[in-house]
Amino acid sequence: MAEATFAIRPARDEDRVPLAVLYAAVAEERDGIGAEPPVDVDARAASWQLDGALVAVARDDIIGSLRVEQTPFGFGDIGMMVAREWRGRGVGSALVAGAIEWARQHGLHKLSLSVFAHNTAAIALYHKFGFVEEGRRVKHYRRANGELWDALEMGLLL
Numbered sequence: 001m002a003e004a005t006f007a008i009r010p011a012r013d014e015d016r017v018p019l020a021v022l023y024a025a026v027a028e029e030r031d032g033i034g035a036e037p038p039v040d041v042d043a044r045a046a047s048w049q050l051d052g053a054l055v056a057v058a059r060d061d062i063i064g065s066l067r068v069e070q071t072p073f074g075f076g077d078i079g080m081m082v083a084r085e086w087r088g089r090g091v092g093s094a095l096v097a098g099a100i101e102w103a104r105q106h107g108l109h110k111l112s113l114s115v116f117a118h119n120t121a122a123i124a125l126y127h128k129f130g131f132v133e134e135g136r137r138v139k140h141y142r143r144a145n146g147e148l149w150d151a152l153e154m155g156l157l158l
């Protein structure tokens, strides 16, 4: 089993490739994030936005990430992922706590996100930090297999 300790820190330039590799692995699950295979890892690494990005690191491995996309309107949009083998061990919680701190430091008044309506783990994580459901987008995301998935809009006033 992997070591149970990890740290949260801002993402750095050298994290680009491991972040893109993790993103591709989570996309392969076709379940939690919008992206589905194939993911062009090199292109994704090159275009990864580091501003507002946090990573979870265990030893030298990137095991999770979260990005707050700051808008000009005072809110930030969150996207996040944790490596499958590390889930359920507090990594997501540490990333969300870090994002809330980052958002407060940057003067945001709110965090928001979209989550697939079936994603019970993510929804429980967001509820744990006080996010509330603000709406439901019905049959919003068309998946590669043709299914149309609902998404919940969630928000946290800071």
Ligand SMILES: CC(C)(COP(=O)(O)OP(=O)(O)OC[C@H]1O[C@@H](n2cnc3c(N)ncnc32)[C@H](O)[C@@H]1OP(=O)(O)O)[C@@H](O)C(=O)NCCC(=O)NCCS
Pocket (backbone or CB within 6 Å): 026, 031, 032, 033, 080, 081, 082, 083, 086, 087, 088, 089, 090, 091, 092, 093, 094, 113, 114, 115, 116, 119, 120, 121, 122, 124, 125, 128
């Ligand atoms: C959603 C995700 C980020 C959660 O990360 P994590 O590291 O497993 O989260 P944590 O271990 O900190 O768990 C946080 C809370 O979520 C809940 N939770 C975690 N896994 C759960 C599960 N399988 N079912 C129900 N609730 C769950 C628990 O309430 C937990 O709170 P607790 O620590 O007080 O028990 C992770 O599952 C993931 O990366 N999934 C794939 C990508 C994804 O869905 N991203 C989010 C897109 S919106």
